[in-house]
Amino acid sequence: MSQALRAQLAACARDLHDRGWVANHDGNVTVRDGARFWATPTATSKRRITERNLVELDAGGKPVGGGKAFGELTLHLAVYHRRPDVGAVVHAHPPHATAIACARGGPGDHAIARPFLAEAFVSLGPLVPRVTPSAPGEAAVAALAPWCEDVDAVLLGGHGAMAWGADLEQAFLRLELVEHLARIAIAAAPLGGVEPLPEAWEAPLLAARAKAGLGRAGDRAVAIAQDLRTRGTGPAARPVIACAPAPHSPVPTVAPTRSPGGAARPEPLAPSISSPRPAGADLAAVVREEIIRALRDEP
Numbered sequence: 001m002s003q004a005l006r007a008q009l010a011a012c013a014r015d016l017h018d019r020g021w022v023a024n025h026d027g028n029v030t031v032r033d034g035a036r037f038w039a040t041p042t043a044t045s046k047r048r049i050t051e052r053n054l055v056e057l058d059a060g061g062k063p064v065g066g067g068k069a070f071g072e073l074t075l076h077l078a079v080y081h082r083r084p085d086v087g088a089v090v091h092a093h094p095p096h097a098t099a100i101a102c103a104r105g106g107p108g109d110h111a112i113a114r115p116f117l118a119e120a121f122v123s124l125g126p127l128v129p130r131v132t133p134s135a136p137g138e139a140a141v142a143a144l145a146p147w148c149e150d151v152d153a154v155l156l157g158g159h160g161a162m163a164w165g166a167d168l169e170q171a172f173l174r175l176e177l178v179e180h181l182a183r184i185a186i187a188a189a190p191l192g193g194v195e196p197l198p199e200a201w202e203a204p205l206l207a208a209r210a211k212a213g214l215g216r217a218g219d220r221a222v223a224i225a226q227d228l229r230t231r232g233t234g235p236a237a238r239p240v241i242a243c244a245p246a247p248h249s250p251v252p253t254v255a256p257t258r259s260p261g262g263a264a265r266p267e268p269l270a271p272s273i274s275s276p277r278p279a280g281a282d283l284a285a286v287v288r289e290e291i292i293r294a295l296r297d298e299p
Contacts, residue, residue: 026046039069054067055069074141087168089162096183097161107130108127108130112181114128115128122205123177131157152215153177163178
């Protein structure tokens with residue numbers, strides 16, 4: 001790796017500390033260097049990162065020539081292995097974005113799920129998902145992996161934020177934008193919350209993203225937006241008919257009820273995430289109850 005790129009990696013790590021996005025040994029940064037990677041070392045404050053203590057890694061993430069990689073390296077490798085266009089990954093705990101990442105909700109149900117600034121919609125795409133909270137290791141990788149090809153930044157549930165790009169500058173700017181959106185969303189909450197972008201704006205903004213040369217997720221912006229809607233995590237997710245909502249699902253549900261003439265008709269329910277169950281309630285029992293009630297046509 002050139003000395004200039006090593007200096008950039010070290011400076012990026014220190015910038016995370018200077019901005020207050022990390023504390024203690026939090027956060028990590030990697031760059032791709034051909035078939036190898038360079039990473040910030042484990043158990044080291046980002047304010048103390050220099051070109052000398054960076055860790056060189058082989059294609060599988062094993063240190064080359066000494067040093068020890070951080071434990072969350074598998075998350076970075078999950079991105080690199082699925083995104084050959086990505087040259088850098090940055091993970092940190094910016095306070096506002098992390099607050100939203102640690103709040104309740106599902107992948108598409110949080111304050112910045114759908115970027116509400118036109119510029120951010122182009123830069124980040126139609127969804128900044130919240131990855132399901134998972135234990136470190138294989139479970140965390142499994143939760144992140146499905147999003148790697150479709151988005152360029154995520155909130156890690158119960159953890160922090162992560163962004164990637166063609167180089168360190170792009171990855172860092174995306175993380176910066178996520179934190180910027182989070183600060184605005186939190187500031188707007190007492191005022192009634194942010195106003196979503198008009199749906200009519202979506203098509204031209206997605207077209208602009210596809211033309212901007214922002215990487216594979218950007219090139220496929222239009223197709224990805226449609227796929228996200230189909231998954232139920234996009235901005236235009238449709239309600240589904242269900243006797244009982246799935247726990248933590250952000251998809252609105254409607255209960256199957258019957259009209260006076262006997263025809264089934266949907267009755268809107270609140271999104272499942274806003275319908276907490278009593279402490280200790282058995283989910284299977286609740287589902288059976290709802291099914292029996294529906295079959296008996298009970299109110």
